[in-house]
Amino acid sequence: MSENQTKPGDAQTDCLLSGKLYCYGDNVDTDVIIPARYLNTTDPAELAKHCMEDLDADFAATVKPGDFIVAGQNFGSGSSREHAPVAIKASGIALVIAASFSRIFFRNAINMGLPILECPEAAADIQAGDQLKVSLTEGWIENLSRQTRYQATPFPDFIRKLMAADGLVGYVRGKYDFATTEEAKA
């Protein structure tokens, strides 16, 4: 998250989201998040240029660091392409709030460190222009504009462990000592 756009709150992961809100409906699939015609690259910046292109042609041109996405059910459905959360993260989006996430997108977001919160109430209630304060660790979303507080589905301990390790790679690095194993084999 860019420090200019988000200010630290009570805890380190609490932040004020004052960026622009991009509001989408149900079943935003990974083919519209990043169309397959652009999957001939893995460069995050290049992917970000085409993020949401088939759903919202203005997204890539207008999105700024610290902006956020609020969407309905089944966000990230379809293909397993990790290029989708990569594109969203690289476009500067600080957080995706959805009523629900498709399970592969959920995994990918946790694994590669795109902040997400699952919260049907927030997804239904939040409107464009609302200012939010959120705690990723505690999973609450405060809508400062509407003076409402929503509680997202809490992450299980194992998922928190993954998040604390900065994603799956960090977790695996901490758990396995490949160097020793390789030496032992040699």
Place this chain on the structure above:
Amino acid sequence: MTQKILAAHAGLETVKAGDLIEAKLDLMLGNDVTVPPAIDVFYRTGATRVFDQDRIVMVPSHFAPNKDIKSAEHCKKMRLFAAAQGITHYYEQGSKGMGIEHVIVPENGLVLPGYCMIGADSHTCTDGALGAFATGVGSTDLGCAMATGQTWFKVPQAIRINLSGQLRPHVAGKDLILYVISKIGVDGALYRSMEYTGPGVAQLSMNDRLTICNMAIEAGGKNGIFPVDQVTLDYIREHAPQAYAQKNYQVFTADPDAEYVQTLDIDLAEVPLMVAKPYLPENGQDVRLVAAADQAAIQQVVIGSCTNGRYDDFKVAAELLRGRQVAPGVRCFIIPGSQAVYLRCLRDGLLADFVDAGCVVGPPTCGPCIGGHMGVLASEERCVSTTNRNFVGRMGSPESQTFLAGVPVACASAVMGRIASPDELPELVKA
């Protein structure tokens, strides 16, 4: 059944829905889009050698034959990694056993009943047809799993789809899965496993089961799974003779009192020929309703993909296209799902039937299904396709439209030049 396979691979007596477990993997899979990022992840874990070179499958299937320089670089990166690591199941284009990932994994006998497998490709769920647990993941998951041989899962709840009766003529697995998705929606099985049971299961061929499990993801499902029966055993005897002879597989069965969050009872005879209209796979309807309401011209038909790209699919297609002609203004692409399927179609004369009928026959590739290459749609174009997704822009222009259907409807539509049921095809005049 899914829970039992996961428990066995996590070294646990039992697991229950919602448990987070780490499970050992029998097989993992990736392609030219998902493997290149997975290779970077693999090295970032600190690993230098893959956990087991015999348990990783890599296939250049999506933008291969390479559509441009960037795709060629991805394929090259995967090829060099596979060579350096001695990956046994790397399938080069043109090599024996090559094809679309989900067509060749069962065809080459790589997946067996009781396996726990992942693939960095959402349609990995196809392999549940053999009584295995198979699910799609991302590149980070694959990269880490290549290093460790394990991954994490949240144990899913199960939906039971209880089948009875028999399918009507022309109706096949594709119609059944489109029918199921039309009932439960594209998130109807979100985070859940779709377990097929009942006396109707025995009526379904392995080809039907592969198609049905392939599209579990289109209902949001974590996996689809069929019980192991004689059809399964006959299939592995043919495709994995050594494993079959050594009984190198494990049959898991659902307990009679297994818990399901939902049960869907389906009489196979009630399933019509289906068409799913744009832009969601849940928009399925009886083809007769769709055809009656929409007589507009179509410009393209695609027959192939991991959903309907096996020999049985092309056999059905040839029976309907033989002696007929693709309508003027329609491009019909026939894409055998593997080299083996291609060769068998060639030897049995099916490719000649297709070419005679005015079809384009292409090499095994995912190309048109993902709007990648070899059949990309222009704006305002409408396509009837045996593939699995009809999202906005999936097969090309965001202003194009894809109608999902099974092979008989796709063939009839190609000949009629509009969405059509095979019942509408004019009788062939005997020469």
